[in-house]
Amino acid sequence: MAAPIRQGLRMFSWRLFRRTTPFVKQISKETTNQRRLFFSKSKCNGSWGSSKTKIVLGSVALTAGFVTLDKFYRDTKYTVFASAVDRPKHAISRSIRVKGDTSGLKLTLYQYQNCPFCCKVRATLDYFGFSYDVIEVNSVTKSQLKWSTYKKVPIMVCDGVGQDGFLQLNDSSVIMSILGSYLVDKSQGLERVTTFYPGIEAKNSRGKTVWEFPNKYFIMFGSRKSKATQEQEKEERKWRQWTDECLVHTLSPNVYRTITEARQAFNYFSEVGEWENNFSTPNRLFIITVGSTAMYFIGKILKKRHNLKEDVRQSLYDAVNDWLKAIGPNRKFMGGDIPNFADLSVYGVLSSVEGCDAFQDTLQNTNLQPWYSAMKKATQSHMGLGQALHKD
Numbered sequence: 580m581a582a583p584i585r586q587g588l589r590m591f592s593w594r595l596f597r598r599t600t601p602f603v604k605q606i607s608k609e610t611t612n613q614r615r616l617f618f619s620k621s622k623c624n625g626s627w628g629s630s631k632t633k634i635v636l637g638s639v640a641l642t643a644g645f646v647t648l649d650k651f652y653r654d655t656k657y658t659v660f661a662s663a664v665d666r667p668k669h670a671i672s673r674s675i676r677v678k679g680d681t682s683g684l685k686l687t688l689y690q691y692q693n694c695p696f697c698c699k700v701r702a703t704l705d706y707f708g709f710s711y712d713v714i715e716v717n718s719v720t721k722s723q724l725k726w727s728t729y730k731k732v733p734i735m736v737c738d739g740v741g742q743d744g745f746l747q748l749n750d751s752s753v754i755m756s757i758l759g760s761y762l763v764d765k766s767q768g769l770e771r772v773t774t775f776y777p778g779i780e781a782k783n784s785r786g787k788t789v790w791e792f793p794n795k796y797f798i799m800f801g802s803r804k805s806k807a808t809q810e811q812e813k814e815e816r817k818w819r820q821w822t823d824e825c826l827v828h829t830l831s832p833n834v835y836r837t838i839t840e841a842r843q844a845f846n847y848f849s850e851v852g853e854w855e856n857n858f859s860t861p862n863r864l865f866i867i868t869v870g871s872t873a874m875y876f877i878g879k880i881l882k883k884r885h886n887l888k889e890d891v892r893q894s895l896y897d898a899v900n901d902w903l904k905a906i907g908p909n910r911k912f913m914g915g916d917i918p919n920f921a922d923l924s925v926y927g928v929l930s931s932v933e934g935c936d937a938f939q940d941t942l943q944n945t946n947l948q949p950w951y952s953a954m955k956k957a958t959q960s961h962m963g964l965g966q967a968l969h970k971d
């Protein structure tokens with residue numbers, strides 16, 4: 580077998596079986612030379628016979644081979660040399676610019692438009708009036724996250740800070756708390772604020788390695804005093820945690836309750852995530868078809884895992900009613916007259932399914948509407964822009 584083809588197969592098998600980086604680094608050098616060799620020696624030498632058909636077919640096959648191998652070479656080189664410092668430039672899906680943003684931060688959010696955790700972060704960014712760019716991640720290939728060892732979304736990147744030229748913030752609640760703490764006192768700088776949120780590697784109940792951030796529900800006030808009382812802060816943390824550990828788990832079994840609802844949900848995600856602009860048509864159709872079918876079955880597993888009621892809608896209504904009861908009749912938001920981080924979390928999570936039947940059913944079967952509409956208005960109008968979280 581010709582060396583370049585052999586090399587190509589080795590590369591392919593690496594992609595399939597994921598050998599270690601040093602191995603790839605080493606063959607990467609070889610492939611550059613092989614590639615040069617391949618292109619200089621690639622003329623047909625007549626061993627395939629002289630018939631025109633064979634030559635044409637041979638050329639087509641060789642061209643296809645070139646294209647395929649070239650793609651593998653390029654992809655591999657990209658994988659090998661992309662480090663945390665070497666973050667590739669991906670197409671910006673959307674740029675949100677807020678007049679009056681004085682944060683001084685250049686933020687980029689890597690996200691899925693309808694991931695509830697990403698929606699929490701966007702609700703926070705919009706409410707406080709941060710300008711930011713969005714990079715829509717392909718949920719199947721995750722090619723936009725190749726540079727990162729953390730493979731979940733949201734990931735927030737702040738350019739122009741830190742020794743690598745950017746800071747990478749992982750986990751929605753950590754991101755929200757870091758942004759909140761930064762707003763308390765911008766002069767301390769974002770990099771210093773991140774040091775208040777150390778991560779601890781741990782195993783979850785299923786033995787999977789996960790990262791825990793013990794402080795993730797705390798806004799750090801340093802020497803400043805929060806406007807909220809300690810009781811209010813405690814309540815805010817409690818309901819932020821509840822959002823991540825209870826509310827969010829009621830969503831998937833509801834929006835993927837039937838195959839039809841799952842397909843409807845994915846079509847809605849495609850529409851609001853502008854998948855038509857962000858992904859190729861085959862990719863988009865693949866995600867919609869395969870994704871919705873897979874999620875229908877996963878929804879059933881999640882229903883069991885999180886002990887939802889037989890009628891999963893009831894579990895969603897129960898969660899929403901618990902939240903509304905916690906706010907009570909005398910407050911507009913849990914934060915009082917203005918939303919706090921618990922309001923932003925719950926709103927963000929629920930907004931992720933706004934176009935799904937499950938959400939419309941919730942509006943009809945609970946008293947969610949007034950609070951939800953007020954939250955929507957607050958985030959869309961950047962109500963928190965310039966708002967002080969601390970006492971003067």
Ligand SMILES: N[C@@H](CCC(=O)N[C@@H](CS)C(=O)NCC(=O)O)C(=O)O
Nearest residue numbers: 694695696730731732733750751752
């Ligand atoms: N604790 C994380 C959870 C993030 C998370 O689970 N994100 C999902 C998307 S909704 C994800 O990226 N899952 C991995 C995947 O899609 O492969 C956070 O709050 O940000």
